[in-house]
Structure formats: structure tokens, C-alpha cells
Amino acid sequence: MTEARWEEASVSGDFERELTNRVWADDTFATQVERSPVEALRSMGVEVPAGVKVKVVVQRRDRIYFTILPARAPHAEPETAPLNQMDLWSSKGLFIWLVPVAAKFKLLALRNAARKEGD
Numbered sequence: 001m002t003e004a005r006w007e008e009a010s011v012s013g014d015f016e017r018e019l020t021n022r023v024w025a026d027d028t029f030a031t032q033v034e035r036s037p038v039e040a041l042r043s044m045g046v047e048v049p050a051g052v053k054v055k056v057v058v059q060r061r062d063r064i065y066f067t068i069l070p071a072r073a074p075h076a077e078p079e080t081a082p083l084n085q086m087d088l089w090s091s092k093g094l095f096i097w098l099v100p101v102a103a104k105f106k107l108l109a110l111r112n113a114a115r116k117e118g119d
Contacts, residue, residue, distance in 0.1 A: 015111055019044070023058055030058055041110075049106040067098055 022044070023030045033040035037054040041047075048054055057065065072078075099107045 015046070034058055046110060049109045052103060052106045052110065 019033075019041075023033060029040060029043075032043075033056045037056045038048045040056070041054065059065070
């Protein structure tokens with residue numbers, strides 16, 4: 001990514017759009033972001049916070065995706081807080097974050113790291 005393009009994305013704060021555009025434009029990067037997302041994001045100047053695991057799925061037109069909640073013991077009490085939070089941020093419906101609620105602040109740190117690159 002050219003410095004000018006990254007600066008533009010960082011100033012606008014639209015990390016998701018820049019990531020999406022790069023995946024669409026660069027087949028090598030698209031493969032890397034699915035196989036090694038932390039390294040792919042690092043190549044964009046974004047450091048993933050410690051302890052956060054990232055999975056990027058590039059949607060295919062001929063597939064349906066299911067996100068299954070983790071199993072719990074048969075007699076365990078249900079979670080009192082939602083496990084996952086889905087966010088649509090400035091993506092015009094093109095990008096979805098699905099994140100455990102407990103990791104919400106780490107996700108915000110990741111997004112803020114993308115913004116700081118352009119400062």
C-alpha cells in the first residue's frame with residue numbers, strides 16, 4: 001500500500017474499507033490475510049493487541065457461513081452477557097466484525113492503531 005493511500009485511510013479512520021479494497025485488488029494479500037491475518041495486518045501498519053486471535057474470512061459467493069457458539073457443559077447456566085457482538089462500522093454493509101464482548105476493547109485498540117499510523 002502506498003503511504004499516501006494508507007494516510008488517506010488512516011485519516012478517514014476507515015480501516016475496514018482500506019482492508020477490503022486491498023483484498024479485492026491484491027490476490028496475494030487476500031490469500032495472506034486468510035492464512036496469516038496478524039502478519040497481513042502488520043504489513044498495513046496495524047499491530048494486533050497481545051492475546052487477540054484474528055480470523056479473516058473473505059466471503060465467497062457460493063458459500064454460506066455459520067458462526068457456532070462454543071459448547072458449554074450440559075447443565076451449565078447460560079451466559080449472562082452476550083458472547084459475541086457484531087458491529088458494522090463505516091463499511092456500508094461490506095465489513096462485519098464478530099467479536100467476543102470481552103475482547104471489545106482490544107478490537108477498539110486494533111482499530112485505533114490503524115488510525116494512529118496516519119497521525
